[in-house]
Amino acid sequence: MDDFEKELKLGFLEEASQLLADAEQCFLALESNPQDGPMLDKIFRLAHNLKGSSKAVGFEDIGVFTHRFESFLLKVKNGEIPVTSSVISLLLVCNDHIRSMVDTLKGDLDARIDSSALMERIESASHGESAEPESATADLATAEPAIEEEIFEAPTPEEVELIRLVNHSFDATGIDSGVEVPVAAENVPIIHAVPSAQTAPSPAAHAAPAPEESIRVSLARLEKLINSVGELVILQTVLREQSLSSNAHLLRKTIHQMGKVTKEVQDISMSLRMVPLRQTFQKMQRIVRDTSGMLGKKVSLVTSGDDTELDKTVLENISDPLVHLIRNACDHGVESPEIRQAKGKAESGTVKLNAYHQSGKLVIEVKDDGGGIDGARLTAKAIEKGILKAGTVLPEQEAIHLIFHPGFSTKAQVTEVSGRGVGMDVVKTNIEALQGEVQVETVLGEGTTFKVILPLTLAIIDGMVVQNEGCRFVVPLSHVHETLKPGVEDVKHTTTMGEVLLLRGENLPLYRLNTLLGHKKSAMKAANEQIAMVIRYAGNPFAVLVDDILGQQQVVIKEVGHEIQNLKWMSGSAILGDGKPAIIIEMNELVKPAKRGAA
Amino acid sequence: MNHSKNTNANRERFLSFSLGNEEYAVPLLAVREVIALPEFTPVPYTPTYFLGIMNLRGQVISIMDLRQKLGIKPGVNTETAVIICDLNGASIGVVVDSVNTVLNPDSADVSEKPEIQSNRPTDYITGVYRKDKKLILFLDLSRSLSLEDHAAVRKSAEVRAPKAA
Numbered sequence A: 001m002d003d004f005e006k007e008l009k010l011g012f013l014e015e016a017s018q019l020l021a022d023a024e025q026c027f028l029a030l031e032s033n034p035q036d037g038p039m040l041d042k043i044f045r046l047a048h049n050l051k052g053s054s055k056a057v058g059f060e061d062i063g064v065f066t067h068r069f070e071s072f073l074l075k076v077k078n079g080e081i082p083v084t085s086s087v088i089s090l091l092l093v094c095n096d097h098i099r100s101m102v103d104t105l106k107g108d109l110d111a112r113i114d115s116s117a118l119m120e121r122i123e124s125a126s127h128g129e130s131a132e133p134e135s136a137t138a139d140l141a142t143a144e145p146a147i148e149e150e151i152f153e154a155p156t157p158e159e160v161e162l163i164r165l166v167n168h169s170f171d172a173t174g175i176d177s178g179v180e181v182p183v184a185a186e187n188v189p190i191i192h193a194v195p196s197a198q199t200a201p202s203p204a205a206h207a208a209p210a211p212e213e214s215i216r217v218s219l220a221r222l223e224k225l226i227n228s229v230g231e232l233v234i235l236q237t238v239l240r241e242q243s244l245s246s247n248a249h250l251l252r253k254t255i256h257q258m259g260k261v262t263k264e265v266q267d268i269s270m271s272l273r274m275v276p277l278r279q280t281f282q283k284m285q286r287i288v289r290d291t292s293g294m295l296g297k298k299v300s301l302v303t304s305g306d307d308t309e310l311d312k313t314v315l316e317n318i319s320d321p322l323v324h325l326i327r328n329a330c331d332h333g334v335e336s337p338e339i340r341q342a343k344g345k346a347e348s349g350t351v352k353l354n355a356y357h358q359s360g361k362l363v364i365e366v367k368d369d370g371g372g373i374d375g376a377r378l379t380a381k382a383i384e385k386g387i388l389k390a391g392t393v394l395p396e397q398e399a400i401h402l403i404f405h406p407g408f409s410t411k412a413q414v415t416e417v418s419g420r421g422v423g424m425d426v427v428k429t430n431i432e433a434l435q436g437e438v439q440v441e442t443v444l445g446e447g448t449t450f451k452v453i454l455p456l457t458l459a460i461i462d463g464m465v466v467q468n469e470g471c472r473f474v475v476p477l478s479h480v481h482e483t484l485k486p487g488v489e490d491v492k493h494t495t496t497m498g499e500v501l502l503l504r505g506e507n508l509p510l511y512r513l514n515t516l517l518g519h520k521k522s523a524m525k526a527a528n529e530q531i532a533m534v535i536r537y538a539g540n541p542f543a544v545l546v547d548d549i550l551g552q553q554q555v556v557i558k559e560v561g562h563e564i565q566n567l568k569w570m571s572g573s574a575i576l577g578d579g580k581p582a583i584i585i586e587m588n589e590l591v592k593p594a595k596r597g598a599a
Numbered sequence B: 001m002n003h004s005k006n007t008n009a010n011r012e013r014f015l016s017f018s019l020g021n022e023e024y025a026v027p028l029l030a031v032r033e034v035i036a037l038p039e040f041t042p043v044p045y046t047p048t049y050f051l052g053i054m055n056l057r058g059q060v061i062s063i064m065d066l067r068q069k070l071g072i073k074p075g076v077n078t079e080t081a082v083i084i085c086d087l088n089g090a091s092i093g094v095v096v097d098s099v100n101t102v103l104n105p106d107s108a109d110v111s112e113k114p115e116i117q118s119n120r121p122t123d124y125i126t127g128v129y130r131k132d133k134k135l136i137l138f139l140d141l142s143r144s145l146s147l148e149d150h151a152a153v154r155k156s157a158e159v160r161a162p163k164a165a
Helices: A003-032 A037-057 A060-077 A085-107 A116-127 A133-137 A145-153 A157-172 A203-207 A219-243 A249-271 A278-295 A312-333 A337-342 A375-384 A396-404 A424-433 A592-598 B003-009 B066-070 B141-164
Strands: A274-276 A299-304 A309-311 A349-358 A361-368 A437-443 A447-455 A460-468 A471-476 A480-484 A491-494 A498-503 A506-512 A531-535 A542-546 A548-558 A570-575 A581-585 B014-019 B022-027 B031-036 B050-056 B059-065 B081-087 B090-096 B098-103 B125-131 B134-139
Touching: A003 A037, A003 A085, A003 A278, A037 A060, A060 A085, A060 A116, A085 A116, A219 A249, A274 A278, A274 A312, A278 A299, A278 A312, A278 A349, A299 A312, A309 A312, A312 A349, A312 A361, A312 A424, A312 A447, A375 A396, A396 A424, A396 A437, A424 A437, A460 A531, A460 A542, A460 A581, A531 A548, A548 A581, A581 B050, B014 B066, B014 B081, B014 B090, B014 B134, B050 B090, B059 B066, B066 B090, B066 B141, B081 B098, B081 B141, B090 B141
Parallel strands: A299 A349, A471 A581, A506 A542, B022 B134, B059 B090
Antiparallel strands: A274 A309, A349 A361, A361 A447, A437 A447, A460 A471, A460 A548, A480 A531, A491 A498, A498 A506, A531 A542, A548 A570, A570 A581, B014 B022, B014 B098, B031 B081, B050 B059, B081 B090, B125 B134
């Protein structure tokens, strides 16, 4: 296979993933609104594109399968097969199958995939007219029998026109129409891969607003750009400082203007990494559908704020924890229909997924209207499991946090969905790894809200720049609870426990950054000449004395070479205003060996 | 020891530099650029030859003193330079006394390193080149710096426990 062909194929696979994601969304939309004619058209177009381009680049397996799939879709579109829940399920299964084909091919371009079993299913569904639909429809609350007839008795004039036009256009170009499917032309050029208005001469496509034009750029190139822009900003700062000593008016004015432009370029380049949450939220629709179906519950997902933007890296890492929270809400949160009825609630539960910005952070809320979390029950369970001592009484909020304890699961039965006792602690760890936090609010009998609070980006943090022995260090601002100048009587020295800071009735262990960084004790200053930073972040609080605090600023995190990446107390580095790098200190890690030594 | 490697290396070009009174060389392909000694930030709990981290046009890279690493006395009156090398895709700065010239050695003049009974590891020397009356040693940088440094960094991180307490 030559490079060109390979590139074509890889390009196709990339694009196919996108088409499949779009298609899945359409299927789900179709389920909630089966008479949505334009939606059917869109699905059909997507399938058609996929078929055309897969054949064009030489993926026969996908081509054959999508051909069959397309024929089936056409029958659905023409009303020969009613849109029922089971049909939607079959469509989703097909979608998953194509996705798995695409994923397999991504790993090995020559892989062959057998789809005969699924093709038979499609075949029987398209011939056996109502392929076990009645029983399956029963669980779909919204499917009134009238709907099925409605769509097909009254195809919109637009639809008719579309089919006529499409057929006509293929006939006119002399391309042989498919045998069973009039629209299924075999030799679709690869240009058809773009699902946009220009390729399909259909009224439906014209009706949709033209999508904003976009191009794909590799993340590596983007990061290069962001790096260079960061450097530009530093150079600009240096230049401005230099110009202050100059009398040339024009020079100073130009540098001032350049500063504005630089700032704008920086803002734009940073925003390039930001992507909307939409796709992640769309995936959740499917998760809720599958999970609730498996559990025999009725749950609907309501999303809002899906155009909220988030750094791509954060987004990639938030998907799994979010899936877990959603599943959890369906499984542990929302009660079974019987219980809900007994309690006088609507039979169908609701999970709300909401995202919004709040004070420079991103908040994602997962809210269910289920039974809430019973703190007393959790405590009892924890005692039974030996996590807590018998007779322990915890305050409500602390008891609720037991769900984040490793190996804790209150569901008596282990289900396929959740309840293996791994999960909530992993969710918490994953989110904390992203510099985020999870909050739980629960009202017994009314529901639970999980709030995931995340930084907008991982590439930039708010840092406190501190000075020690002439060296500057950055401490993440989120780790610093407060800073203070301790009085002489606030610091007590003990031989056995080291120094202790008395802070409003709390006794905090007090470390000196000097000592922590391995400097000699002789160089130590009196504690009251230094500044204490109180660190309260994942773990026991403590205080660290530093020489001075130089200020707070946003810093871009730079990775350090692998030679020193195993220094755990150093989470990275940042280039400060004068162009010199500074170490970002992870205080929790830095004090660890000291603790071990003191014990 | 590894004869085949030497014959391959002979076709390569090398950048030679001074460490004290001695002359060493690294494959030219591994060299990204040569810069003057920049300002750098020291990193605690690293060996003394690990000078710290520096800013190379927006990228933070480590900088090491090859003289201290190999236990060579720095020369006096030298134009200290930093060779930015590419080690398995990552950049690293190496401080040397001065950068000399690019060599294109004839394979006949390059020989294996002599077997010397020594308790110093010498496996990072890949060959010996005699030019006129000078002796130039070819270095494998990733062996002379990277691998051992992991151990060294780890070790110094371990010994700090009693120190800090």
